[in-house]
Amino acid sequence: MKTIYLAGGCFWGVQKFFDQFDGVVSTETGYANGPDKVPTYQEVCKSSGHAETVKIVYDESIISLTQILKYYFMVIDPLSVNKQGGDSGVQYRTGIYYTEDSQKEEIEKVYRAEEEKAGAKLAVEVSSLKNFFKAEDYHQKYLENNPGGYCHIPKAMFLINQLA
Numbered sequence: 694m695k696t697i698y699l700a701g702g703c704f705w706g707v708q709k710f711f712d713q714f715d716g717v718v719s720t721e722t723g724y725a726n727g728p729d730k731v732p733t734y735q736e737v738c739k740s741s742g743h744a745e746t747v748k749i750v751y752d753e754s755i756i757s758l759t760q761i762l763k764y765y766f767m768v769i770d771p772l773s774v775n776k777q778g779g780d781s782g783v784q785y786r787t788g789i790y791y792t793e794d795s796q797k798e799e800i801e802k803v804y805r806a807e808e809e810k811a812g813a814k815l816a817v818e819v820s821s822l823k824n825f826f827k828a829e830d831y832h833q834k835y836l837e838n839n840p841g842g843y844c845h846i847p848k849a850m851f852l853i854n855q856l857a
Contacts (some may be wrong), residue, residue: 694718694839695753697761698790698822700723700744701769702777705835706844707747710768712834713854716756721748722828722835725790730825737784744786748825758796762789762803767853768846771807771815778845 698784701707704722711717724732727743732742741771751761769777775786800819836842 694750695758695796696748696792696835697758697796698746698748698825699761699765699791699794700725700746700786700788701728701765702745702787702845703780703843704745704747704828704832705842706846707768708834709744709836709844709851711747711749711761711764711852712837713851714756714856715755715854716754717750717761718752719748720750722746722832723748723825724784725825726820726823728801729824730753734829734832738782740783743784743826744788745784745828746788746790746825757797759803759853762800762814764787765789766803768850769817770815771811772813774816779843780845786792786818787816788818790820790825791821794821 708720708722711720723746724737724743725746727741731845732741732743769787775781777781777785791800
């Protein structure tokens with residue numbers, strides 16, 4: 694199993710989006726790459742420096758990191774700084790955080806292709822994971838438990854695995 698951490702705005706939708714794909718073994722919402730102190734959601738909302746992030750554990754024999762990243766770029770605005778949909782603030786920044794140096798080359802290849810497609814420098818940060826703190830339980834599988842909850846990702850994107 695491999696792990697990648699993706700910040701893509703509000704983590705509720707990012708988690709629901711990735712839960713649909715074969716090969717994604719588990720997902721967990723949390724706060725990444727801020728100060729080395731466990732934050733509360735309230736602190737994150739007050740610019741603690743952490744990004745709302747989803748930890749994705751995947752089986753690379755079923756789904757590749759490249760495919761995961763291509764899906765990721767389908768549901769973010771990679772040119773937007775600290776804003777996705779109606780959410781704004783440093784906690785909504787976009788980022789790809791890796792845990793193994795061997796992932797870096799694959800990430801950079803997809804990143805360059807997306808930058809070329811956009812025709813502009815992307816606002817998605819790429820770095821090693823500094824830290825990750827699991828979000829409070831009520832944030833886990835939030836949109837499964839609260840189907841009417843807000844999400845910047847269009848509902849149709851939660852069904853693309855069924856259309857493939």
